[in-house]
Every structure is written in structure tokens, then in C-alpha cells.
Amino acid sequence: MNATVRNAFKPLASLKLTVVLLACGIFLIFSGTWAQIDMGIWTTLKTYFRAFFVWIPFAIFLPRHWNVHGGIPFPGGWLIGGLLMLNLITAHTVRFRYTRKRLGILLIHFGLVLLLCGELVTGIFADEARMSIDEGQTVNYAEDTRNVELAIIDPSGAQTDHVVVVPESRLRHRGRIQDARLPFVLQVEAFYPNAELVDGTELTAAGAGLGPVADRGFAASLGARARPRPSVSGVDQDEIDLPAAYITVLADGESRGTYLAALYFSLMPRFGPQDVVVGDKTYRMALRYVRDYKPYSISLLDFEHDRYLGTETPRNFSSRIRLVDATQNEDREVLIYMNNPLRYRGETFYQASFKQGDTGTVLQVVRNPGWLLPYIACTLGALGMIVHFGMHLKRFLRRTRTA
């Protein structure tokens, strides 16, 4: 390489930059940990680690009742990680001499590059969903519990239902939704990312500002209204956002009733989808978690929740399932339990949770094309350190022996 080019890259390859970036990384991670007290892991992930810049408020490090304002802008995870990578690569191109003594360091650094790549791949491509199955039930879809969709189901087919879904982003824009497959138009009156259902009959003047009222469906028969709430922070792991939307069904330019579609109804077995009658045909409507249909199905044969002798401390959760995949000619039983997931078709199924009364299981379904990278990275890094520090130790031992 040309000497001038080499000199130009020197600052970028310097150890000083490495140290500064490591220090920045330490501060970022430290702040990102404190932020989780109020923000919840997913929001933190997006604002601190998978971001180029982040605003770090001073208040996160201090007791909340002090009400401290202000903060500092700081490089985010993508920026620090990217610069570290650049620093590492330029260091190896312009500064390093490749000798046997450097073998360990080379291995460690290559492992680190792989590790950072793995995090990049995960950040961009990884996908997480849930499958919740009752004992005896068969399910062929996973649910994305961070997004909802409005499903209009036509149950008149002999073998299968016909489903038209409206994504959450479309609901947020409100307005009219038309689809050639539906003989009616949907008018989104309101969409709340998180709402609680309240008894409309008990609302007095305060209820006046609540927006639309449903005159059909569950909400009409219960007299329920949706009251918007702020989104859940995430520290409270027991609480989830419960979106709701008011939908008016229009046919031939005329209103056929306003419905309250709420995730709450979909999650409660005694509700489920509600009937929408248009003309002489009955459709069903539900605001539910986004479903990702699979070419295979999973039936839950048995769910077990073992406890330690004489206590309520869980010892193990396990799900005995039957996996059926016609496209692969697959039909077999699998036991999924803690620390023993099922890997199938590039997806991994973990025992994540269970339904009340141990009547069903909740499996976490993860697709992460980069899952193998950390394993390789770890092996390389550990090997590199053992080689490098081993050489140090050998030298040290030789010196003390001769001394």
C-alpha cells in the first residue's frame, strides 16, 4: 500500500481511537441498562443499541422524583459498533504485521468481527413470534405479539375460511378501506394503540369526550366503551398493550353499524371474533395479533408443569407436540422443554410460557439466520485468547524459572 494512503488511515487505525470507542461503548451500555427501568427492553434496544444516535437523559441515572431535565446526545450502538469495526479493519490493513506472535490477536479480532456481524444480522433479519396452543388444539400460524391486524373472516367456505386482513399501519391512518373481496367498505373511526374497556353506562360527563360509540357487536351488548391509555413501558412484564379500533361497516353508502374491535376480545376465549351481518351473509371480525401462517401444523398433545416437592417453584415446563408437515412428509412427536428447543425449517421453537391452569402452552418461534455466527465467533475468540495469553504465560514462566 502507498505510504500516503497508509498515513491518511493512521488515525482511523489508532489504538487511541479503539480506547475512546470502547469507553463510549461502555457508557452507552451502562446508560442503556439504566434506561430499562422505565423503558422496557424493546424500546431501549431500538433507541440505544440499534440506533445511530441516542439522546441520553440525565434523569435515568437519578431517583425519578428529582425530576431532573436535560441530557446529552450520544452515538448509538450502530455508530459505535460500526466505527469499532472500521477501526479494527483499518488497523489490520495499515498497522499490523502478520507474524506468528500475532496469531492469537488475529483470531480474537476475527471472532469479534463475526460477533458484530452476527448482531447486525440479528438486528436486521431476526424475527420473533409466539404460538399459543391449548391442549388438544392444532395451530398452523405464529403470532407477532408486537403488531395487530383487523381480520374479516368469511366462514361460508366448506373447507376453509376466507380471511381479509387490514394491517395495523393502515388502521392508524383511519379513513375508508375498500377491498374487492369484500362487498362492503370499512370506515375506521378511531384506533387506539392501547385502550381499556370501560362500562359506558357508568360514564357521565367524563365519557362525553371518549369518541365513537359502538351500536353493534360485543361492545354494544355489553355497553362497553374504549378508553385510550398510554402504552405500557415494558418493565411491567405482566402488562401488555391492548389496541382497540372503532369500525363502521358501510354497504351501498349506508352504515350497517359501528363495531368496537379490540384485541381484548380476541384474547378472551369467551369472546373471540364477533359477527358482522351484511345483508343475508354473516362475516366475523376480530382485531388480533398478526398471524404468520406456516406450511406445517403443530398440535399440543400434553403440557406438563412440574414443581419442586412441596413448593410452587416450577421445576420444568414441557410440551409434547405433534408436528405435521405435508410438504415435507413429516409427522412426528416432539418433546419441547426448558433449554431443549425444537429446530425446524430455519425456525426454533422454545418453551416460553403457559396458559393459566396449565391448559395450554406458549411457544416462542424465532427465525434468526445468523444464529450460528456467535458460536463460531466464541470459539475463535476463546482460542485466540488462549493462544495469545498462553504465549505471555509461557514467556513469564520461562523468565521466572531462569530468574
Next chain:
Amino acid sequence: MKVPAAARVLPWVGVLLALLYVASAFRPPRDGVMPLSRAAGMPVVDLGRTKPLDTFARSTLLIVSGRQSFYLAGTDGTSERKEAKGHERRPALAWLLDVMARPEQARGYRVVRVDHPDLKALLGAERERKYFSVDEIVQHREALEAQIQRATQLPAGSRDHYQRAVVDLAQKLTLVFNVEDWANLLLVPPLDPAAPDAWGSIASAEHQAQEHGNTSPATAAWTGTLQAWRSQESAAFAAAPAAYMEWLRSAPTVHGSRMRTELLFNRSAPFLHALGLYVIVFILASLSWLRLSRSLATTALWVLGVGLAMHTFGLVVRTYVQGRPPVTNLYSSAIFVGWGGAVLGLFLERFYRNGVGAATAAGMGFLTLLVAHNLSLDGDTMTMMQAVLDTNFWLATHVVVITLGYASTFLAGFLGILYILRGVLTRSLTAQEQVNLPRMIYGILCFATLFSFVGTILGGIWADQSWGRFWGWDPKENGALLIVLWNALILHARWGGMIRQRGLAVMAVAGNIVTSWSWFGTNMLGVGLHAYGFIDSAIFWMFTFVATQLAIIGTGLVPLHRWRSLQPAVKTATSPSSPQGASQRPGSRRPATPLAPPAPESPR
């Protein structure tokens, strides 16, 4: 040079005394009037684990009283340690048997610890009282029940100090009442080897006997033992459990040798003995620098060996009794951090023979065992694992390696503390030591980086195996990563010449803060999958520890000409802050002395 005879004998005397001290722990138990040891090994199932009655008694009294024994004056039982003259120390097992067999008497013992002043006021007692009897508390039943109800209506996280104290007291009472109701404890081992988990209570066993006629030897043994205890007949008490204990030896459902080992563990208190020896090692090693005596350093090394042996014994016994790798909870991580640090310190001492390795090993061993002792006040330390943690493979790899990472990072930090304090405050940091100590720090930091890196990534792999996410940016994961990054930062700064000896020491001390944050601090945030519990007072101690480390860092940053070890070795009667010291301004050239290191190696 001729070594004086006294100096040659010293290590032998030291190690002999240490061995005697340790041996005293293994004396056979001495019984009083009642042969308590006969009942100590009777099995109980409590918190999901089969344990000897002695352990059950100790952990129950620990929770109720914060101690493993209590004090009794005469026979009226209204004793508190302070007020009683001629009081009698009663072991936990005697208390437990009293609660079971003579509850009306046991309810009069002042054993229930209450700390919150408002709660004491509610019980109508003066602030100085610490221990209350069940009878005294029950007198205020109505007022207390109202408070308990109010407190339990709130979720556990949003209760204030007082409400937590109220709930805590309610739990202590429940614990005592459960023991009084001993017929419903799980005391009867299953007869059927195919169902090892089918432990039953005496009540259900008696029912079984009436219905189906199959009597368990446990029933007779327990009723006989408790009857004998009630009437305090020592011969009957010794005889009652004998047949049952003999039967247990061949019972397939009770792991007899584990139970006996646990009794030995309880009796010998290996960690407390190790703690005592570590104190002595630290003193010996410190003295060795002041007197510059080689034989004191050797004595320290040998006594350290004995202390470490006791520490190791405790660790191995726990591992055996639990059937688990050594680190399963916060308590055992403290034990293991101390052990790892002591082993590495011993290794250093073996090479350098300058008392430094021994002193840091002992200092770390002492502090971590002290932390462990305080964590043990929560009750039984051999707790069962939550389902997701129930895997010996990952406990043996990830947890052990990451804990060694904590241990080695702390060891480097403690070496840094020695470098700074000896350098600034004393003249004992000789030119040789000024080179040796940073080398030791550097070497240990390399270990620390390796262990924390591998441990952290193994943790990621475990997470990937168990909930499908290699890295979740969870507080505990972040904490571990911070240690790796901090160690990497120190090493890179050293390689880049940005820091030298002094900088290395100062940054290693800062590593103590990073590690304590990762080890304890992240648990205190109360978020994340790894939040396995913390104690209020832990926050206070954590802050105290951080403050001391900051003070040491501040000390390390004083200008080098203020470091006593770096000042010219001119014997003057003046103090370090004398005009002579002031005349040496920063930047002024110091006269070259043998103590000042050569220029390229000079601390920065």
C-alpha cells in the same frame, strides 16, 4: 545471610496453629443434657429439598431471628442477649424441637427479630428491643392483621419500607406456626422407591395407617422423639429415633450420605473458619512488607494454604450435597468469587513470594466470604433452581467461567489497591515491587479478559438455547459485557502506551466498580430475566464499596511526587507534606534515586 532460628520456625508454628484451629471445627458434637445430635439427621422436605432436621432448624431460625442460635435465661425463656446474665446459648435445633413439642413454652422465647421502629411501636416496645416472643406479637394481633392486610393489597414491588417490614413479620410468624403444626410438615419418606417424590406428612401417614394398615417407621420415631423432648427425658429421646435412622440407612428414597455430609458441613462451618484464617493471612502479609521479613511472607503463604483448603472443602461439600455445580445463586457466587481469587492469588504468591499474592487472596477471600455470610441470613443457601436455570451443563460452564471472570477482575483490582496504597502512603513499594505489581495486574487482567469474554458469550449461547435470543441487552448480560469491554479497554490502553504502571493500577481499581455493578448492581435495578433477588441493605453496601474504590482511585491520582514510595530515600524527621515535599513541584526534576524507576518505565 544467616536466617535466625525464630524466623525459620515461624512458618511451622503458624501452619500448626492454623491446622489446630481448623481441626477444632471437626470435633464430634458435644451434647448437653439432651442428646440433640441423635435427632439432627432426621430428614425433612422443605423448599423442595430433602434436608436434615438440623439444617431445617438453622435456616428457619435464621429467617425468624437472623441467627443460628438464641439465648435463654433460666427457664422462663424471656431472654435477649443483652439483658440476660448467666444466659444459656441454645442451638437452633433445640429451638425447633421446642416449637414442635412444647409450643406453649417456645412462644415465650424472644426470638422473632423486628427492626422497623414503627413496627416496634405498634408492638408497644421501646426502640432498643430487637427480639420479640410470639406471645408478645400475638397480643397485638388485631392491629397487626389490619396492617398486614393493607400491605399485602399492594403488589410486592410498590410496598414501602414499613409495609415490607410488616409482610416480613407476617412471614416469620407463618413460618413458626407451620413448624408448630408439625404433623403437616413433609416428614415421612415414601416407602415406594418408584415414587421418590411422594413424601407425606405424619397426619397423612396416620390416616394411611388407619385406612390401609401400612405404617411408616417415621410416624413412631417422630411422635416418640417429640414426646421425649416434651418431657425432657434424655434416654427416651436418644432411643426414639434410633430404629428409624437405622431403617433410613437402607431406604432407597433418602440419600443418607448426602445428609450426613450436610450435618458435617453445618457443624464445621468451613467458610467461617476460612474467613478467620484469611484475616490472619492478611495481617501477616501486611506485616511482611513493613518489616520486610521473608519468613512472615512464607507464614502467610502457608496459612493461606490452610484457609484455602477449608474454603475448598466447603465448596466441594456444597457441590456434593446439592448435586449441582458450585455456583447456583448469589450466595454461592460470592463463595466462588472468593475461592477463585484466592487460588489465583496463591498462584501469584508461589511465583513472586512477596506477600502480595497472599494479601490480595486473603483480602478477597475475607470480603467475599463476609458478603456470602450476610447473604446467607436469608435462610437455606442451597435453594432449588428456577426451571430455566435447571441445567447442570450451563451452570457448570457459563456460570462457573463468568464467576471466575468476576474473581480475576476483582483480583486485578485488589492488586491495584495495594499498588496505590503502598505507593502513596508507605515506603514499602520498592523499585522491584514497582515493576512486579503492575506485571501481576497485567497478567491477571489477561485472565480476567479471557474468563469474562468466554463466560459472557457462553451465557449468550445459553440464552439462545433456552429462549431463542443470543443477546437480549438484558441488565445482567450488559453487566457482564461491561466487564469484558473494561478489561479490553485497559489492555488496549496499555498496549497503546496511553497508560503505564500507575494508570494500570488505577484502571484496575475502577474494574472493581464495574464488576460490583455487574455482580450486584444489575440485580438492584429490578428488571430483566436475571434479577434473582436483592436486599435493601445490599444497596447501601454497594454504594459504600463504590465510594471506597473512588477514594482509592483519587488517592492513586495524586501527583507522583507525593507518593511516599517515590520520594527520595532521605531520612528526615519531616512529614510528607513538609516544605521539603512542597518544594518538589510537579514537573520539577526529582533527583535520581535507586527507588525512582528508569525513565521508559516510569509510572504515568
